[in-house]
Amino acid sequence: MLKPLGNRVLIKLIENEEKTKSGIILKENNNSPQFAKVVELGEGVDDEGKEVKMLVQKRDKIVVNKYSGTEIKFEGEDYIIINQSDILAIVY
Amino acid sequence: MLKPLGNRVLIKLIENEEKTKSGIILKENNNSPQFAKVVELGEGVDDEGKEVKMLVQKRDKIVVNKYSGTEIKFEGEDYIIINQSDILAIVY
Amino acid sequence: MLKPLGNRVLIKLIENEEKTKSGIILKENNNSPQFAKVVELGEGVDDEGKEVKMLVQKRDKIVVNKYSGTEIKFEGEDYIIINQSDILAIVY
Amino acid sequence: MLKPLGNRVLIKLIENEEKTKSGIILKENNNSPQFAKVVELGEGVDDEGKEVKMLVQKRDKIVVNKYSGTEIKFEGEDYIIINQSDILAIVY
Amino acid sequence: MLKPLGNRVLIKLIENEEKTKSGIILKENNNSPQFAKVVELGEGVDDEGKEVKMLVQKRDKIVVNKYSGTEIKFEGEDYIIINQSDILAIVY
Amino acid sequence: MLKPLGNRVLIKLIENEEKTKSGIILKENNNSPQFAKVVELGEGVDDEGKEVKMLVQKRDKIVVNKYSGTEIKFEGEDYIIINQSDILAIVY
Amino acid sequence: MLKPLGNRVLIKLIENEEKTKSGIILKENNNSPQFAKVVELGEGVDDEGKEVKMLVQKRDKIVVNKYSGTEIKFEGEDYIIINQSDILAIVY
Numbered sequence: 001m002l003k004p005l006g007n008r009v010l011i012k013l014i015e016n017e018e019k020t021k022s023g024i025i026l027k028e029n030n031n032s033p034q035f036a037k038v039v040e041l042g043e044g045v046d047d048e049g050k051e052v053k054m055l056v057q058k059r060d061k062i063v064v065n066k067y068s069g070t071e072i073k074f075e076g077e078d079y080i081i082i083n084q085s086d087i088l089a090i091v092y
Numbered sequence: 093m094l095k096p097l098g099n100r101v102l103i104k105l106i107e108n109e110e111k112t113k114s115g116i117i118l119k120e121n122n123n124s125p126q127f128a129k130v131v132e133l134g135e136g137v138d139d140e141g142k143e144v145k146m147l148v149q150k151r152d153k154i155v156v157n158k159y160s161g162t163e164i165k166f167e168g169e170d171y172i173i174i175n176q177s178d179i180l181a182i183v184y
Numbered sequence: 185m186l187k188p189l190g191n192r193v194l195i196k197l198i199e200n201e202e203k204t205k206s207g208i209i210l211k212e213n214n215n216s217p218q219f220a221k222v223v224e225l226g227e228g229v230d231d232e233g234k235e236v237k238m239l240v241q242k243r244d245k246i247v248v249n250k251y252s253g254t255e256i257k258f259e260g261e262d263y264i265i266i267n268q269s270d271i272l273a274i275v276y
Numbered sequence: 277m278l279k280p281l282g283n284r285v286l287i288k289l290i291e292n293e294e295k296t297k298s299g300i301i302l303k304e305n306n307n308s309p310q311f312a313k314v315v316e317l318g319e320g321v322d323d324e325g326k327e328v329k330m331l332v333q334k335r336d337k338i339v340v341n342k343y344s345g346t347e348i349k350f351e352g353e354d355y356i357i358i359n360q361s362d363i364l365a366i367v368y
Numbered sequence: 369m370l371k372p373l374g375n376r377v378l379i380k381l382i383e384n385e386e387k388t389k390s391g392i393i394l395k396e397n398n399n400s401p402q403f404a405k406v407v408e409l410g411e412g413v414d415d416e417g418k419e420v421k422m423l424v425q426k427r428d429k430i431v432v433n434k435y436s437g438t439e440i441k442f443e444g445e446d447y448i449i450i451n452q453s454d455i456l457a458i459v460y
Numbered sequence: 461m462l463k464p465l466g467n468r469v470l471i472k473l474i475e476n477e478e479k480t481k482s483g484i485i486l487k488e489n490n491n492s493p494q495f496a497k498v499v500e501l502g503e504g505v506d507d508e509g510k511e512v513k514m515l516v517q518k519r520d521k522i523v524v525n526k527y528s529g530t531e532i533k534f535e536g537e538d539y540i541i542i543n544q545s546d547i548l549a550i551v552y
Numbered sequence: 553m554l555k556p557l558g559n560r561v562l563i564k565l566i567e568n569e570e571k572t573k574s575g576i577i578l579k580e581n582n583n584s585p586q587f588a589k590v591v592e593l594g595e596g597v598d599d600e601g602k603e604v605k606m607l608v609q610k611r612d613k614i615v616v617n618k619y620s621g622t623e624i625k626f627e628g629e630d631y632i633i634i635n636q637s638d639i640l641a642i643v644y
Contacts, residue, residue: 032165033162033164070401070433072431088097089100180189269282322509326508360507369644370642371642374607515558516557
């Protein structure tokens with residue numbers, strides 16, 4: 001599996017179908033933020049070595065800016081590695 | 093519901109009608125700041141992990157720069173997620 | 185009324201007429217700073233949450249750079265919300 | 277009078293005539309620094325609220341970069357408000 | 369051999385063949401991150417002399433942004449010297 | 461005389477003739493650094509008011525980047541006011 | 553001789569011939585880093601006066617980014633003055 005480094009977070013976008021079932025509807029606007037699930041967390045250290053409190057947990061459903069982070073295919077699955085600072089909100 | 097991350101604030105713009113009733117009239121200028129209501133607050137940590145004092149509270153009526161933040165539709169409602177630093181003033 | 189957030193200051197520009205009576209004459213140059221009165225003060229915290237000493241007081245007559253800050257019409261009056269750092273000097 | 281804010285300094289340019297009498301001759305180059313007299317000093321706090329040691333005193337004759345700061349006409353006199361960091365040297 | 373300075377890391381890209389055997393398939397996208405092996409580590413000091421915790425170890429298999437760092441040929445082998453902050457994740 | 465402010469240094473360029481006598485030959489390249497003599501030193505405070513250790517002394521022969529600092533003519537002599545950080549090396 | 557200031561390092565590029573003898577072959581790519589020898593070290597203070605640990609020693613063979621630093625001819629020899637942060641690795 002992939003362990004994100006520093007203050008990064010490995011996420012998996014939630015498909016639109018799933019979103020509609022749970023009542024969440026994304027705006028059609030291309031720049032709307034996206035919903036995703038947290039898969040793995042970095043250990044909470046930023047690039048300068050300072051401790052950064054991780055504010056999300058594994059399996060949290062989150063809102064991220066579209067086009068944030070780096071897409072990566074790993075063992076057949078599509079993930080995105082983002083900085084925690086790209087997470088706008090947690091859905092609860 | 094949505095819990096904004098870090099020093100972010102979830103707000104809902106106040107419609108023009110409501111504003112006129114309470115005597116507030118926005119300038120016609122497109123770049124005028126906007127009035128909004130605070131819906132949810134982050135826990136007061138910035139993107140580098142430093143504590144940031146949250147200066148607004150839920151239900152505060154605030155003034156924000158137009159075009160600040162990220163629009164998001166959630167459970168049928170339009171919200172904006174902004175950084176606290178985009179809030180110019182509290183209406184009291 | 186409006187309570188500016190953080191290290192912001194709510195000011196009201198002083199009209200040219202008033203200025204002439206008190207002997208102050210602005211240069212015709214469009215980029216000359218402007219005279220204004222302090223209406224309300226933020227609580228002295230910058231956008232990163234650090235305490236910032238407020239160096240002006242309500243009713244101070246101040247000099248601000250032209251085009252600083254954000255214009256806002258509130259209850260029929262024109263104000264400007266500026267950062268304290270846009271204030272060049274106090275008139276005494 | 278004007279009290280500069282923060283780490284700013286109110287100065288008055290020294291006319292060319294005066295300079296020639298004291299033996300100082302400015303280069304003809306348009307970007308040459310200028311000689312000025314310190315009129316008033318800020319209280320030594322920078323825009324982030326940190327204390328800044330004021331290194332000049334009232335009536336000091338100083339060298340400033342040309343085009344530094346903001347010109348202001350006040351009670352019929354021309355002044356410039358500069359940041360202390362725009363002062364290159366003290367003449368002694 | 370080469371000892372990277374500061375918070376740098378010497379890495380060797382993993383060839384595509386090897387990746388396919390272990391079940392990892394890179395996206396065809398030219399900007400996909402790349403897999404690499406950590407060869408040598410700096411001593412964990414950033415360019416300003418502050419201590420930076422090294423988060424990877426020799427022989428770790430890592431994910432790095434494509435086009436990060438500086439390519440160098442040394443004793444017939446191709447390496448890349450990157451900053452630790454260019455490492456996105458560790459494969460485990 | 462001129463007392464440089466803060467972490468600035470007043471220098472006088474060394475003429476090419478003198479350089480050749482002491483065996484130093486500047487490259488013909490227009491961007492080659494220049495040799496100069498330290499005339500006066502600031503008191504070792506940077507523009508934010510933090511103490512900065514002065515690493516050169518009066519009469520040191522130094523190497524400075526060409527086109528660094530501000531040229532000033534004072535009492536008939538040509539000087540340059542530079543930041544200490546523009547000094548590359550001391551000749552000893 | 554030249555004593556580099558602050559966190560600078562005086563280096564001398566190693567000629568290609570010498571590199572080939574010791575088995576090091578530079579890529580033909582114009583942007584490949586270069587091999588050099590450390591001649592003199594600054595005292596380990598950065599431009600803001602903070603102590604910076606010097607990570608190299610005199611006579612170390614190092615790898616530096618091409619086009620880093622400032623070329624200087626001194627007593628007939630060609631040197632480069634670089635910041636320590638331009639050094640990528642030590643050869644050992």
